[in-house]
Every structure is written in C-alpha cells, then in structure tokens.
Amino acid sequence: MINEGDISKGFIGTIKPIDGGICAVSNIKAAGIRDGKYGVSLILCEDCDVAGVFTSNKVTAAPVEYTRKTIENGRFSGIIANSGNANCFTGNQGVLDCEEMADITSKLLKIPNTEIATASTGVIGRKMPMDMIKKLIKEVSENIENSKNASINAAKAIMTTDTVYKESAVEVTLNNGEKVKIGGICKGTGMIAPNMGTMLCFIATDAIANQKTLKIALKKAVDDSFNMVIVDGDESTNDTVLLFSNGDSNNSIVLNEEDNIQKIEKRDTDDNLNYAIDSIDENFQEGLNILCKDLAKQMAKDGEGATKFLEVEVNGARTIGEAQIASKSVVKSSLVKTAIFGGDPNWGRIIAAIGYSGANMDLEDFSIAVSSGKELVNLVINGEVLAFEGTEYLEDAEKIMKAKEIKVIIDLKEGNGNATAYGCDLTYDYVKINAEYTT
Amino acid sequence: MINEGDISKGFIGTIKPIDGGICAVSNIKAAGIRDGKYGVSLILCEDCDVAGVFTSNKVTAAPVEYTRKTIENGRFSGIIANSGNANCFTGNQGVLDCEEMADITSKLLKIPNTEIATASTGVIGRKMPMDMIKKLIKEVSENIENSKNASINAAKAIMTTDTVYKESAVEVTLNNGEKVKIGGICKGTGMIAPNMGTMLCFIATDAIANQKTLKIALKKAVDDSFNMVIVDGDESTNDTVLLFSNGDSNNSIVLNEEDNIQKIEKRDTDDNLNYAIDSIDENFQEGLNILCKDLAKQMAKDGEGATKFLEVEVNGARTIGEAQIASKSVVKSSLVKTAIFGGDPNWGRIIAAIGYSGANMDLEDFSIAVSSGKELVNLVINGEVLAFEGTEYLEDAEKIMKAKEIKVIIDLKEGNGNATAYGCDLTYDYVKINAEYTT
Structure with a gap:
C-alpha cells in the first residue's frame, strides 16, 4: 500500500x-x-x-x-x-x-x-x-x-x-x-x-x-x-x-x-x-x-461515505503547531469537504478555514495550489489570484478536482512550519450512514 | 417571533x-x-x-x-x-x-x-x-x-x-x-x-x-x-x-x-x-x-438544508466558559447533527462530544434529558442510564426526536456555569447546497 x-x-x-x-x-x-x-x-x-x-x-x-x-x-x-x-x-x-x-x-x-x-x-x-x-x-x-x-x-x-x-x-x-x-x-x-x-x-x-x-x-x-x-x-x-x-x-x-x-x-x-x-x-x-x-x-x-481522499499540506507556517492547526482546519471544514465532493476548486473556503484556525497568515502573501498527484495548478501565487473566473487556471483546477485523490498545497510564507493533514469529502452517504445508524 | x-x-x-x-x-x-x-x-x-x-x-x-x-x-x-x-x-x-x-x-x-x-x-x-x-x-x-x-x-x-x-x-x-x-x-x-x-x-x-x-x-x-x-x-x-x-x-x-x-x-x-x-x-x-x-x-x-432546530443547554459546568464550549461542541458535532436528522436519541454521541470539548465532567455523575418543548424525557440521571434498549425512556425519547424543535438539556454537576447553543441537523440538502454551489 x-x-x-x-x-x-x-x-x-x-x-x-x-x-x-x-x-x-x-x-x-x-x-x-x-x-x-x-x-x-x-x-x-x-x-x-x-x-x-x-x-x-x-x-x-x-x-x-x-x-x-x-x-x-x-x-x-x-x-x-x-x-x-x-x-x-x-x-x-x-x-x-x-x-x-x-x-x-x-x-x-x-x-x-x-x-x-x-x-x-x-x-x-x-x-x-x-x-x-x-x-x-x-x-x-x-x-x-x-x-x-x-x-x-x-x-x-x-x-x-x-x-x-x-x-x-x-x-x-x-x-x-x-x-x-x-x-x-x-x-x-x-x-x-x-x-x-x-x-x-x-x-x-x-x-x-x-x-x-x-x-x-x-x-x-x-x-x-x-x-x-x-x-x-x-x-x-x-x-x-x-x-x-x-x-x-x-x-x-x-x-x-x-x-x-x-x-x-x-x-x-x-x-x-x-x-x-x-x-x-x-x-x-x-x-x-x-x-x-x-x-x-x-x-x-475509507472515511464514512467518502468518494475522494483529501491531503492538505501547509508549508511555511510560523511553527509546526500552526501548520498542524491550519491543515487540520482545512480538512475538517464542512464547506471545503462538500466543495471537494462537488469537484469545486473553491480556494476561498480553504483560505477562510485557515483564517479562522488561529494560524498566522498574511492575505497579501500566500500561495495555494491543487494537485491530482500527476498534475498541479497554482490558484494563488504570493497573494496574486490566478484562478479567476474564465481563466485557464480555474479550468485546469476543475479538471484536477475530478481526481479521486486531491492534494491541496498551501504556502503561508510566515516561517518554517510544515504539516500535512488527511481527510475526505463530505457526501450524501456520510449523512445516510450516520442518520440511519440507530442506538 | x-x-x-x-x-x-x-x-x-x-x-x-x-x-x-x-x-x-x-x-x-x-x-x-x-x-x-x-x-x-x-x-x-x-x-x-x-x-x-x-x-x-x-x-x-x-x-x-x-x-x-x-x-x-x-x-x-x-x-x-x-x-x-x-x-x-x-x-x-x-x-x-x-x-x-x-x-x-x-x-x-x-x-x-x-x-x-x-x-x-x-x-x-x-x-x-x-x-x-x-x-x-x-x-x-x-x-x-x-x-x-x-x-x-x-x-x-x-x-x-x-x-x-x-x-x-x-x-x-x-x-x-x-x-x-x-x-x-x-x-x-x-x-x-x-x-x-x-x-x-x-x-x-x-x-x-x-x-x-x-x-x-x-x-x-x-x-x-x-x-x-x-x-x-x-x-x-x-x-x-x-x-x-x-x-x-x-x-x-x-x-x-x-x-x-x-x-x-x-x-x-x-x-x-x-x-x-x-x-x-x-x-x-x-x-x-x-x-x-x-x-x-x-x-x-434556516441553517442550510436544515429540517430540525437544535438547542443544547448545558447546566452545572465548572464555569460559563466551559458550559459554552461544551454546548457548542454538541451542536457542532456531525455525529450529533446526523443523529438529530435521523431522529435518533443517541445520547452517547452527545456525551462524547462533551468529553472531547475540554469541559470538566464526571462520567459517574451527569444527567441528560431531551425535550420537544411540550414533553421531556430523562435519558441519564446522575450517571445512571435510564434509556437502555427496550425501555420506555428510549421509546419516549424516539417520539420526542420526531419534533421539529429539539432541546437537549445536560447537567454536568461540576459548578454553576450555564450556557445554551443553537444549531440544526446535518442533512442531504446541506451536502447538496454546498457541493453544487460553484465558484
């Protein structure tokens, strides 16, 4: 494996x-x-x-x-x-x-x-x-x-x-x-x-x-x-x-x-x-x-109801601890998880999840990319948004989001703290499994 | 209103x-x-x-x-x-x-x-x-x-x-x-x-x-x-x-x-x-x-996709702060939210959500009740489980869980901290709304 x-x-x-x-x-x-x-x-x-x-x-x-x-x-x-x-x-x-x-x-x-x-x-x-x-x-x-x-x-x-x-x-x-x-x-x-x-x-x-x-x-x-x-x-x-x-x-x-x-x-x-x-x-x-x-x-x-595997790598956090809370905040976010299920390269939800995680970040200077393992597309580089509507970046990102295994790579440019968190998408089946499981 | x-x-x-x-x-x-x-x-x-x-x-x-x-x-x-x-x-x-x-x-x-x-x-x-x-x-x-x-x-x-x-x-x-x-x-x-x-x-x-x-x-x-x-x-x-x-x-x-x-x-x-x-x-x-x-x-x-309103009142926490984190931990739990959607009086998920919230509690001495506003059923009293399988308590609780508005009342018996948190169930429609909303 x-x-x-x-x-x-x-x-x-x-x-x-x-x-x-x-x-x-x-x-x-x-x-x-x-x-x-x-x-x-x-x-x-x-x-x-x-x-x-x-x-x-x-x-x-x-x-x-x-x-x-x-x-x-x-x-x-x-x-x-x-x-x-x-x-x-x-x-x-x-x-x-x-x-x-x-x-x-x-x-x-x-x-x-x-x-x-x-x-x-x-x-x-x-x-x-x-x-x-x-x-x-x-x-x-x-x-x-x-x-x-x-x-x-x-x-x-x-x-x-x-x-x-x-x-x-x-x-x-x-x-x-x-x-x-x-x-x-x-x-x-x-x-x-x-x-x-x-x-x-x-x-x-x-x-x-x-x-x-x-x-x-x-x-x-x-x-x-x-x-x-x-x-x-x-x-x-x-x-x-x-x-x-x-x-x-x-x-x-x-x-x-x-x-x-x-x-x-x-x-x-x-x-x-x-x-x-x-x-x-x-x-x-x-x-x-x-x-x-x-x-x-x-x-x-094998997450309950999962159809996609999500890996979130946060680099350049102020500390390892901040990289951990930031990456975990992203894989835990219901909005990110449903976006992954829907195949939507919604980096706004990703960066917002880092924003409320408590990790230090500068909105003017961070980078986000998504990768399927084979291909990688930059969405934001050094604070500059590339993946606007109608751009090739966004189109390519949408293709990547169709993959079964998706990696999000974030650079916060605040220090040397790196961490990776693992998760999956939030699906109809998650709700089904957990709503129908009886005591 | x-x-x-x-x-x-x-x-x-x-x-x-x-x-x-x-x-x-x-x-x-x-x-x-x-x-x-x-x-x-x-x-x-x-x-x-x-x-x-x-x-x-x-x-x-x-x-x-x-x-x-x-x-x-x-x-x-x-x-x-x-x-x-x-x-x-x-x-x-x-x-x-x-x-x-x-x-x-x-x-x-x-x-x-x-x-x-x-x-x-x-x-x-x-x-x-x-x-x-x-x-x-x-x-x-x-x-x-x-x-x-x-x-x-x-x-x-x-x-x-x-x-x-x-x-x-x-x-x-x-x-x-x-x-x-x-x-x-x-x-x-x-x-x-x-x-x-x-x-x-x-x-x-x-x-x-x-x-x-x-x-x-x-x-x-x-x-x-x-x-x-x-x-x-x-x-x-x-x-x-x-x-x-x-x-x-x-x-x-x-x-x-x-x-x-x-x-x-x-x-x-x-x-x-x-x-x-x-x-x-x-x-x-x-x-x-x-x-x-x-x-x-x-x-x-009006929570996205919500079919039920959930109110969680935590009484007797060590402090108000602990009552707040405990009650919020319960309304935030995906497992509790799906149980509410499924109409399942799954108090185990509720008490586990308090367990990882950080609030002090004693497994031997807490109480949980559920209420529809009109009727109230005790599930656990002073650490003694009433709502076992096959009991009337569990049957009554299942009836209450069919209501549109459900209140969970918890007594941690640790102090005088009280707080109430508000939320809703987690449903297929929540996933639908958020998976299909595109950037």
Missing part, C-alpha cells in the same frame, strides 16, 4: 514496504473471526515490551482504562479485541467483561492474564454480548498462526463500518546496517466512526526496545499520522494504538546505548517528547512514521 | 415583542430591492452613535475593514449593503468599490460619506458588479421610508441562501419606567453560508447611548446569541453586526449617569467586558439579548 512517493527522499533504500501486515514480524501470531455483526481478533506475541496511545476524550470506554492499566508495567503477550460493541457506558460490568475476556484468553493460551490487553469497537451504551464474545474467543484461540492470511483475518474481524481491511508493513535498514521489521493492522473510518466506532491499531516490531523507547517513537509517529486524520472531527471514546516489540531481530533501535538509554529513561512526560527523540534510530522512526501514515491514509480513504 | 418562553421570568412585563423589525424604531428608514441574484439594502438613521462586532477570521473582506474604520469615531448615518458578491479577495479594487458605494449613497441622500458604512455578502473572489450595484443603490435611495414593509424589504434584499427573511423588535421598559425600542434585521443561515455567505445584522435603538456603551451592550448580547449559533462551524470573512442609537426616546440606558459614564469610558478592551456591564440598564441589556437570541435562532432554523 505504501508507494515510493510516501517515503521521504533520504529514506529511499532504507525503508521497504513488505507484505504480511502484522504477521510480517516473526513470531507474531494472529487470528480473526466474525459472526454476524460481531467479530473477535487475537494478536499473540509472547513476552513483549509495549507502549500505548489512547483517546484524549474525557469519556473513555472500559477497555481503554483496562488496557492502560494492563500495559503499565511494560509487559505484554497479546491483545483480544472485539467489534460490534464498544463496551462504553457499561459501568462496572464493563470492567468485569474486560477481565473475563482476558481471563478466557489467558486460560486457553496459557499466558498470564496480566499480560493480555483488550479493545472494543462498535455500538456504545449497550451491555457486552459475552456469550457470543466467549464463543468467538474460543474459536480464534484455536486458529492463531503467523501468516499473511492470519493478519488479514485479524484486520477484518475488528472492522465496523469499514469497507476494507487495513494493514501495512515495512522492513527498515537501521543506521548500523542491520534490519528490523514493523507490521500493523488497524480499523477505523476516520477520527471516528458512527456511534463512536473507534480507531484501533496494533503494531508489532522485532526490534529491541523497552516501553519508554516505544512510547517516544509511537507518540511521534501518531502525532504525524493518526492525529492528522479527520473525517468528521468527532473523537472516539475507544481509540487505542499499541506498539509492541519482541526483540526477535536482536537489533536495538536506541543509538549509542549508554548515553541514550539514560536520556530515554529521564523522559517521563509527553511534553518533552523531543528531549529523547534523537536517541532513537532515525530510520526506525521514519519507518514507523511511514507505516502509521499509510494506515492513517487508508482510514481517511 | 419572540414567545414568552424566550423571555426570562424576571423580565416578563418589562420586555415586549413588537412588530416592525428595524423600522419599529422611530426615524429609522429602510429600503431593499433585488435584481436576480443581486440585492441592495439601505438603512438610514441620521446622526447616530454606533458600535460594531466583526468576524474574528484573520481573512476579512474589504467592507469589513472599510466599515470598521468608518465607524471608528462613533458617528453613523446609515449603511448600504449588497448581496450576491462578498467583495472578498478583491484587492485594492474592493476597497475602492466600498468607497464608491458610500459616495453614491452620500450624494443621493445628502449625508456625509464618512458616516456611511458598507456590508457585502455572497460569492467571494469575484470582482463587484458595480454597474448593477450602482443601479440598485439609486433605486433604493428613492424608496426609503419608516414602515413595516421597508424593514421586510431591507431584510429580504440581503438574503443569499436564506429561505426566509429575518427581523425582530422589542419594546423595553427601563428601570426608571421609561420606554425604549430596539429593532433589527439580519441574514445568514448559520455561522456561515456557502462560500463564506456571511452573517449580517443591523440593529437600531432609540435609546441614548454613546459608542462605548453600545459596544459593551452589543458584545455581551452577541456572546450569548450569534456566537452560540453553529451550523457547520465555518466562520465567515464578512460577518458584521452593527448597533446604532438615534436617542429619539430621550432615555439613556446608562444607570446613575455620573459614576457609570466614567466606568464605561475607562473600559477600553473587550477583555474587561464585565467591568462596566452593570452600568447599563439591566432591562435594556436583556431586551437586546433576547432580540439577538431571537435573530440567532431564526438563523439556526
């Missing part, structure tokens, strides 16, 4: 897309099975280090709190996940259901229940159908294996309104010439699916890395990928991303071990992410970024 | 809805005329005090800057407004076109051009059709009068995608027993119409008040009304609200003149709004609030 254009120039040759999804990583076993609207996925990876990133919504589902606690000590042997019910607003019974899911898996596979995380996605505010879930857990636990199909089945079983399964894998050549692999599966049709349908993502690697190192690398990758995807701007109660390492490659991703391990150990809050980031092998980080961006794009393309 | 329920208990008797829109105020003359997709409105009010509130979008149209400057010295005799073209992204020519609109009006009506504001709404990024606009200005200037019809014509001529004209007027009995009137017209189909279609609102009063007093009263009223309306969350480049007073009633709205005039004079930033607010007659302020809320609701009801 990753093409060369997704890989930064400096990393071509060091990062290679490979097959196999999460099972591209050796000794990662997976299985997935569905029965009607319910599905269960199991990922097994005995004795791993693990780190997680969870929803920042103050309303969280039971499995989010359960898994947050379970992985606290950094030890991890697997995750049991279900689709069809989000186990949210389920009170204390919800917590007991998480425990039971982990217990059953633990007994069936003979691994400590304290090392089994859980995740759920689906309808909220309903009790878990535990009889069905228990039946499916038993079935998946009999079918786990390390194979391409196993990854696909696991990716399929956690789908809700997703129309395609999502997986990705890369092989990374580290700075020292050694190779490691990273593979993942995810589900989600944007920042959120109907009824808080959730983004779930499980990523495995055979690199050596402890929890703190994994946390730094994962936080960085999520910031540039999943946190830059917006379908409708709502944020789920269940979002969960896990990264775990079994060390099978025997290659550490921490550079110059001595100093850097100390540096990583000292970093203990999300705020000082950059303090330790250069302790991590740059190629590994880029490989993880690319994998997460690939999965994020797959989610945006 | 205002009914008794809109008027707070303490103000019944002191605030009375009246007919006539902006022309309910004596000596306010108006006219409006349309020709195809263009329209021109003229409001005349010789020698008034004036204050304005404008879009906070960093991208602003020429008339916003022009009018901001024109009213700076507080003197005002009228406004000439057009629909069909927003005069935005029109460079220096746009400013010249504002000047010309004011000049022509000035000459035709023999009033200083420095006292004439301008406003525009419509398509952006296109040059103003000045021949058409000039023709229409000439026509309206020959037809101005103080009459019910004049107010309606002026309200109609500034409509773009609006499906109904919007006006409101109240008579206020001040603290000292004297009476003043407030009347206004507005256009807008939410916080923004397609292609930055803009909210414009012009309000006149016969009370005595200087610019600083008007600014305080207007800012307060706008915060609780227009700033609490969200149709799609986009914010226009052209939003303009003007409040002007001709003093014809001979009644000042400043209490205990001496002290309070000083207090008002000292207040010079938006930040210290509350410093001087109690210097203003409470009944006048409430009358202005009610008038602005009435116009704001008319806009929300």
Whole structure:
C-alpha cells in the first residue's frame, strides 16, 4: 500500500514496504473471526515490551482504562479485541467483561492474564454480548498462526463500518546496517466512526526496545499520522494504538546505548517528547512514521461515505503547531469537504478555514495550489489570484478536482512550519450512514 | 417571533415583542430591492452613535475593514449593503468599490460619506458588479421610508441562501419606567453560508447611548446569541453586526449617569467586558439579548438544508466558559447533527462530544434529558442510564426526536456555569447546497 512517493527522499533504500501486515514480524501470531455483526481478533506475541496511545476524550470506554492499566508495567503477550460493541457506558460490568475476556484468553493460551490487553469497537451504551464474545474467543484461540492470511483475518474481524481491511508493513535498514521489521493492522473510518466506532491499531516490531523507547517513537509517529486524520472531527471514546516489540531481530533501535538509554529513561512526560527523540534510530522512526501514515491514509480513504481522499499540506507556517492547526482546519471544514465532493476548486473556503484556525497568515502573501498527484495548478501565487473566473487556471483546477485523490498545497510564507493533514469529502452517504445508524 | 418562553421570568412585563423589525424604531428608514441574484439594502438613521462586532477570521473582506474604520469615531448615518458578491479577495479594487458605494449613497441622500458604512455578502473572489450595484443603490435611495414593509424589504434584499427573511423588535421598559425600542434585521443561515455567505445584522435603538456603551451592550448580547449559533462551524470573512442609537426616546440606558459614564469610558478592551456591564440598564441589556437570541435562532432554523432546530443547554459546568464550549461542541458535532436528522436519541454521541470539548465532567455523575418543548424525557440521571434498549425512556425519547424543535438539556454537576447553543441537523440538502454551489 505504501508507494515510493510516501517515503521521504533520504529514506529511499532504507525503508521497504513488505507484505504480511502484522504477521510480517516473526513470531507474531494472529487470528480473526466474525459472526454476524460481531467479530473477535487475537494478536499473540509472547513476552513483549509495549507502549500505548489512547483517546484524549474525557469519556473513555472500559477497555481503554483496562488496557492502560494492563500495559503499565511494560509487559505484554497479546491483545483480544472485539467489534460490534464498544463496551462504553457499561459501568462496572464493563470492567468485569474486560477481565473475563482476558481471563478466557489467558486460560486457553496459557499466558498470564496480566499480560493480555483488550479493545472494543462498535455500538456504545449497550451491555457486552459475552456469550457470543466467549464463543468467538474460543474459536480464534484455536486458529492463531503467523501468516499473511492470519493478519488479514485479524484486520477484518475488528472492522465496523469499514469497507476494507487495513494493514501495512515495512522492513527498515537501521543506521548500523542491520534490519528490523514493523507490521500493523488497524480499523477505523476516520477520527471516528458512527456511534463512536473507534480507531484501533496494533503494531508489532522485532526490534529491541523497552516501553519508554516505544512510547517516544509511537507518540511521534501518531502525532504525524493518526492525529492528522479527520473525517468528521468527532473523537472516539475507544481509540487505542499499541506498539509492541519482541526483540526477535536482536537489533536495538536506541543509538549509542549508554548515553541514550539514560536520556530515554529521564523522559517521563509527553511534553518533552523531543528531549529523547534523537536517541532513537532515525530510520526506525521514519519507518514507523511511514507505516502509521499509510494506515492513517487508508482510514481517511475509507472515511464514512467518502468518494475522494483529501491531503492538505501547509508549508511555511510560523511553527509546526500552526501548520498542524491550519491543515487540520482545512480538512475538517464542512464547506471545503462538500466543495471537494462537488469537484469545486473553491480556494476561498480553504483560505477562510485557515483564517479562522488561529494560524498566522498574511492575505497579501500566500500561495495555494491543487494537485491530482500527476498534475498541479497554482490558484494563488504570493497573494496574486490566478484562478479567476474564465481563466485557464480555474479550468485546469476543475479538471484536477475530478481526481479521486486531491492534494491541496498551501504556502503561508510566515516561517518554517510544515504539516500535512488527511481527510475526505463530505457526501450524501456520510449523512445516510450516520442518520440511519440507530442506538 | 419572540414567545414568552424566550423571555426570562424576571423580565416578563418589562420586555415586549413588537412588530416592525428595524423600522419599529422611530426615524429609522429602510429600503431593499433585488435584481436576480443581486440585492441592495439601505438603512438610514441620521446622526447616530454606533458600535460594531466583526468576524474574528484573520481573512476579512474589504467592507469589513472599510466599515470598521468608518465607524471608528462613533458617528453613523446609515449603511448600504449588497448581496450576491462578498467583495472578498478583491484587492485594492474592493476597497475602492466600498468607497464608491458610500459616495453614491452620500450624494443621493445628502449625508456625509464618512458616516456611511458598507456590508457585502455572497460569492467571494469575484470582482463587484458595480454597474448593477450602482443601479440598485439609486433605486433604493428613492424608496426609503419608516414602515413595516421597508424593514421586510431591507431584510429580504440581503438574503443569499436564506429561505426566509429575518427581523425582530422589542419594546423595553427601563428601570426608571421609561420606554425604549430596539429593532433589527439580519441574514445568514448559520455561522456561515456557502462560500463564506456571511452573517449580517443591523440593529437600531432609540435609546441614548454613546459608542462605548453600545459596544459593551452589543458584545455581551452577541456572546450569548450569534456566537452560540453553529451550523457547520465555518466562520465567515464578512460577518458584521452593527448597533446604532438615534436617542429619539430621550432615555439613556446608562444607570446613575455620573459614576457609570466614567466606568464605561475607562473600559477600553473587550477583555474587561464585565467591568462596566452593570452600568447599563439591566432591562435594556436583556431586551437586546433576547432580540439577538431571537435573530440567532431564526438563523439556526434556516441553517442550510436544515429540517430540525437544535438547542443544547448545558447546566452545572465548572464555569460559563466551559458550559459554552461544551454546548457548542454538541451542536457542532456531525455525529450529533446526523443523529438529530435521523431522529435518533443517541445520547452517547452527545456525551462524547462533551468529553472531547475540554469541559470538566464526571462520567459517574451527569444527567441528560431531551425535550420537544411540550414533553421531556430523562435519558441519564446522575450517571445512571435510564434509556437502555427496550425501555420506555428510549421509546419516549424516539417520539420526542420526531419534533421539529429539539432541546437537549445536560447537567454536568461540576459548578454553576450555564450556557445554551443553537444549531440544526446535518442533512442531504446541506451536502447538496454546498457541493453544487460553484465558484
């Protein structure tokens, strides 16, 4: 799914897309099975280090709190996940259901229940159908294996309104010439699916890395990928991303071990992410970024009711933070999203969305272009509007807007902050899916 | 348009809805005329005090800057407004076109051009059709009068995608027993119409008040009304609200003149709004609030493609600010809006929208109810979910969701912050209107 254009120039040759999804990583076993609207996925990876990133919504589902606690000590042997019910607003019974899911898996596979995380996605505010879930857990636990199909089945079983399964894998050549692999599966049709349908993502690697190192690398990758995807701007109660390492490659991703391990150990809050980031092998980080961006794009393309993929690149913002809020403001705008659906190169809506985002800009000096990947047309250059009615620029832009994948490139000329956000159009089908989905 | 329920208990008797829109105020003359997709409105009010509130979008149209400057010295005799073209992204020519609109009006009506504001709404990024606009200005200037019809014509001529004209007027009995009137017209189909279609609102009063007093009263009223309306969350480049007073009633709205005039004079930033607010007659302020809320609701009801009006009242937030962000987060949520369209009492989406708003809440202790105005059903009380599948609560809630006007009432039980936000559902027609509107 990753093409060369997704890989930064400096990393071509060091990062290679490979097959196999999460099972591209050796000794990662997976299985997935569905029965009607319910599905269960199991990922097994005995004795791993693990780190997680969870929803920042103050309303969280039971499995989010359960898994947050379970992985606290950094030890991890697997995750049991279900689709069809989000186990949210389920009170204390919800917590007991998480425990039971982990217990059953633990007994069936003979691994400590304290090392089994859980995740759920689906309808909220309903009790878990535990009889069905228990039946499916038993079935998946009999079918786990390390194979391409196993990854696909696991990716399929956690789908809700997703129309395609999502997986990705890369092989990374580290700075020292050694190779490691990273593979993942995810589900989600944007920042959120109907009824808080959730983004779930499980990523495995055979690199050596402890929890703190994994946390730094994962936080960085999520910031540039999943946190830059917006379908409708709502944020789920269940979002969960896990990264775990079994060390099978025997290659550490921490550079110059001595100093850097100390540096990583000292970093203990999300705020000082950059303090330790250069302790991590740059190629590994880029490989993880690319994998997460690939999965994020797959989610945006599968956005509810989406017919078009939208990528908004903001360059020249005063800071990276401003580039992020500006690009996200554009992909989130209902007016921009409907214009994309209608094939209308309506750059006025785009620049207005930047105007209210809070990012600094000068109306007299900015540039906007649209691209289909093959062709690019400038609409405004250095504040001068080219795409007036009746011009070739506007006609060419209208042709580009017919493409399935549209990239908007904006230069704010205020500084060196660059960021890219991913989204999709707003269509009749989005309304249909979400208006007709009942509690 | 205002009914008794809109008027707070303490103000019944002191605030009375009246007919006539902006022309309910004596000596306010108006006219409006349309020709195809263009329209021109003229409001005349010789020698008034004036204050304005404008879009906070960093991208602003020429008339916003022009009018901001024109009213700076507080003197005002009228406004000439057009629909069909927003005069935005029109460079220096746009400013010249504002000047010309004011000049022509000035000459035709023999009033200083420095006292004439301008406003525009419509398509952006296109040059103003000045021949058409000039023709229409000439026509309206020959037809101005103080009459019910004049107010309606002026309200109609500034409509773009609006499906109904919007006006409101109240008579206020001040603290000292004297009476003043407030009347206004507005256009807008939410916080923004397609292609930055803009909210414009012009309000006149016969009370005595200087610019600083008007600014305080207007800012307060706008915060609780227009700033609490969200149709799609986009914010226009052209939003303009003007409040002007001709003093014809001979009644000042400043209490205990001496002290309070000083207090008002000292207040010079938006930040210290509350410093001087109690210097203003409470009944006048409430009358202005009610008038602005009435116009704001008319806009929300006329939201693009809307079939249902949504009012979200958040009580018991930690602060008023948190109540505002929580209630706005709910009316802005695409998932809530589509649920309202689908008639689905999906309180999970509602509480999740509060969860990511940033407002403090405790999942174990909050309440949600829905109301059609006539009937009210509790969905969650003190954290206990009543509206489970198969319960009467859920069935009753589904009946309420069929109403045209739906109110959601939330109690966060964190403090004394209350706020109400106004919006509408997200429908196929919203997508249609905005996808098919071309640049």
